Amino acid sequence: MAKAHDFRLENSWHPIEGEDCGGFVFTLFNLSDAPISGFKLAYTSLTRVMDDPACDNATFLMRNANFHQFAPPEGFVLAPGGCWRFTVSGLWRPAKHRTDGAKSAYLTRADGVHVPVDVDDLLLGGRPAEPAPDLLPKGAVTEPFYLLPWPKAASLTAGDAVPVALYPAEGTGVEDLKAVTTVIALYRRLFSVGHVPLSLAPVHEGRALRFRQAEDLGAEGYRLDFGDVVTLTYGGAAGRQYGLTALAQMLHGTRTEKALFRFPAAGEIADAPRYVWRGCHLDVSRQFYPVADVIRLIDILAWYRMNVFHWHLSDDEAWRLEIKAYPTLTTLGVLRGPDEPMLPQLGNGAKPVGGFYSQDDVKEIVAHALALHVEVVPEIDIPGHSTATLVALPELADGQEAPDSYRSVQGFPNNALNPAVEDTYVFLGKVFDEMVTLFPSELLHIGGDEVASNTWMASPLARKLMAEEGVEGTFGLQSYFMKRIQQMLAARGRRLAGWDEVSHGGGVDPEGTLLMAWQKPEVGVELARQGYDVVMTPGQAYYLDMVQDEAFQEPGASWAGTVPPQHTYTYEAVGDFPDALQARMRGVQACIWSEHFLNRDYFNHLVFPRLAAIAEAAWTPRERKDWQRFAALAPLSPKL
Template identity: 75%
Template sequence: MSKTGFRLENAWHPIEGDPSGGFVFTLVNLTDTPISDFKLAYTALTRVMDNPACENATFLLRNANFHQYAPPAGFVLEPGASWRFTVRGLWRPAKHRTDGAKSAYLTFSDGTHHTIDVADLMLEGRVSEPQKPLLPEGRVTEPFSLLPWPKQAKLQAGETPVVLYPAAGSTLADVKAMDTVLSLHRRLFSAAHQPFSLIAVEQGKAIRFQQSGSLAAEAYELTFAEDEIVLAYGGDAGRQYGLTALAQLHDGARRNAALFRFPGSGTITDEPRYGWRGCHLDVSRQFAPAPDVLRLIDILAWYKMNVFHWHLTDDEAWRFEVRAYPQLTTVGVMRGPDEPMLPQLGNAAEPVGGFYTQADVAAIIAHASELNVEVVPEVDIPGHSTAILAALPELVDGQEAPDSYRSVQGFPNNALNPAIEETYVFLGKVFDEMVELFPSKLIHIGGDEVADNTWMASPLARKLMEKEGLDGTFGLQSHFMKRIQKMLAERGRSMAGWDEVSHGGGVDPDGTLLMAWRAPEVGVELAKEGYDVVMTPGQAYYLDMVQDEAWQEPGASWAGTVPPHHTYHYEAVGDFPEDLKPRLRGVQACIWTEHFLNRNYFNHLVFPRLPAVAEAAWTPRERKDWDRFSALVRLSPTL
């Protein structure tokens, strides 16, 4: 039974002549009390237009994903009864069960708000197919648990030692590195047999460490013999990756001895395919507590990924402490019916917040650094700035109509105005604190999804356009980005951004890293313009995308269907001409969290596709094997 006393059932149905179809909502009263004079609000990514056609309801308000309706005047919802209403005028059709209402609440005549339960979106008028298996059973022709698979491996199976331990004469640094990977394994697999001991153990096997000047910093070589294992490495990262490979080999042989063995002899010669092996996490839409962030970084390290791109701000919230502007994490982080920002993306009557203190940030960076993972912070500007403008209304041109443009997500007037000088004062103080917190030489400044007509109703922006000879929204955006680039350079930092940073004339490509997300061919065009590129196309590497076309499969679908098989086989370098390949820095998975309402959704959508990106980032194309991956990835840790 519903815990709240009410349940909102919702369904989508096709409509002839209207490809977007329509919604049917039914509010069921499971209480013993009749209600009247109320309003119903829900959040949904399938948004309605400004004047939707409603039957048996009055449309009141939409703000991005927030929608509100009222029943007909005088309507009373009796105990056990239901209120049914329909809505037409959707921006797009619903394609999956997560495209409906994610949360809902009632507002009563006394102004109080009451969360209600929401059911999955049902499908009317078509067959609702069940989810399909996402992975084949898989098979291995070489019985060794290594993911990502190494560049070269010539191994023969042997007996699995109880543990591996440092050989006599190992340095303190070697033993500390071993302890780091042992601790990583114990955090990820707390019930599994530990792979290492820091002291000699009977029936164990020794690891002898050798630093080699002939190996690159991230490269390692393993030589297996009857009496010991020799780990040669180029730098600290290479030593860690070699130890991680040993931990994986031991872990697989212990947890699935029927399929995997530990090497008794042979060699592994290994180094990464790409220097940038990244994973992005959006913590603005859905807040991830610090322990979850730490565990995700652990998983990245387990798969030899080396960049954590932390998307810390967006329309929905500002998530890290800035001491110069405390209102960013008081006003700019709160969503709720009576808060500065309305509920979005699964929020209901209870106010929600959440942010990282500077101490939290420092601890997360220190943890990542120990695992050779670089933390690249993102402050998404000039668009996606609703939270900033809610906290700092002085950054708004007061002469501009308050709803003169909307973002693709439906947020009104959500971009920082390039013509307001206080904008740069604000960002300068933010950057000052960021460079003290984040050691990365890159600061990601977003730059994506600025609506075509942004700032065109701002007299201040119009005046700046005339003074500087700028052409429209994207000319203004380029002017803004060039100033930001200069501000970062003055602080010893370089700019990273999404591919739209190149719009309107872009910025100086020298030292600028852009991420191609809209389509694979965008990356090639950026490289032609002189930018260094990370490939992260939504069509392959966005881990919020649905993995199957079935209605029951959760996730977004704007970039199409992205099954694990496609993510695994996608070749980022495929369309790059030979002379542009040096511009391709690497690849990155992106975890956008609009659909991530709980940990089960997270794990279902992120795995096995995150390990698939990790193998694409590390393993040479000719060494990849889908069947082997499908067998190995079943040992994967999850959040």
């Protein structure tokens, strides 16, 4: 019986003269005590092979999106201590970074048993080795206060004394006391060994905190006046929390880096956010995140005074939201494995994987976020990116459509819900009915991205619908579909949000619609010209799965280029918008796509400090941003 670590796959990439994309060299080692023959080797990789790749010493068997399977030559026996080496060319793109190779692997023996195979980072052939870079300079502060994001205006005098804690002055109302408790709990969750910065009871050598409300500051605005007593003036409950968080940050910084930071003895902070939308997206389809991790990410958003959590709940790889009307969505629609309804993808191997959020989980997460003034905007990605949905509900396909008649950019065959199948709208109506009871947000994000240009063209039902409705091609059908979805959402009191491709083929009614510009910055300006409200989240600056340096040793994706923290921090999303359109630019958003996040260390390396950089871009006026200051402050930030 095979044991863990009995087999290991080494993989490297090398350039090939005359082939722009180069090739892979794979070497499988047998570290067990028995020979093996008649087996197949499967691996997952974002660097995909074409349909008929050139192989040496192997036979290509199949590919499904990121899943690849090969067999050794007939009669080959892999002896204990021996290895099988084979090469593959015919790649869709060259490998550029160590995470561009195999992410997982397993063997299928002749008797059908699946055996784990260890696999690690891609090795490099044909290029000089480059050490991983330093991504942040040491940084320097001109004002000795830890505040991230930096406030709109501040005039502060540093003090020598550090209050033990801040506590509400006598006579403080119960709502203010509850707000203090909320921030105490937030701090304790993020910094479990830190000394709490706030207390409900008076504290020896503490400082009293007085509360005032002034509605003219706006819901998210606040002012802090420092002296023997600290006064927090706020416009609304969110502003009160942000002021308390700012105080907690300053005390935390003072205690953590005593030589660098001080607590104010006098002066004031007058603060309000730059943008109304300060968001962070999380893809939970490619990799599943436990509830505790989702809650901690929301805590980090609150610490940075971000106010939107965009929850990407479905994609080709899995449907993660429990829908009671369709239980197969979270049975068949989440399982990936060698013998499961969906093949392994991106880090999955011999062991089946699943995972979804029950409706009780969702209620807990939404309530937690709302208590921290973070709005949860749910996304189910339609009509494309729907492989998992169609595996769970195959009746939604046009049975007359040829299989594998089109493929998505990720290589999934026939992965889009068909606008001509009327049951599609029955299904989505029931899904929306359950979602609106779970998510109080006025917005429901319906994806709309990356529908392949020839999608549905082999569907007789789609062809018939095109003739009846007078629409042309894939994007005409998509616009027809999206307009119906928009009406369905409106009937349920919700507005449509989506990715920028929702505008294709005629789009939808721009009134009340929010679209996210991700492909490149110019798209956001064009959407604004068409009358859409826009959130800027271009991959070239705000996609946190992108590599942070060109060195091969730096992990991440690279389709949008190299995105170092300094670029993320200094990028000005509103810069290309004419004055007349700037009101359409609602804010900015980080996107955490999870293809590369196979473990927590990868997550933290890629997400931080760039998430904090986007938080400051969302809050702090351009003229108040300072890269050197940010570089000094960012290392103190919490991580997942």
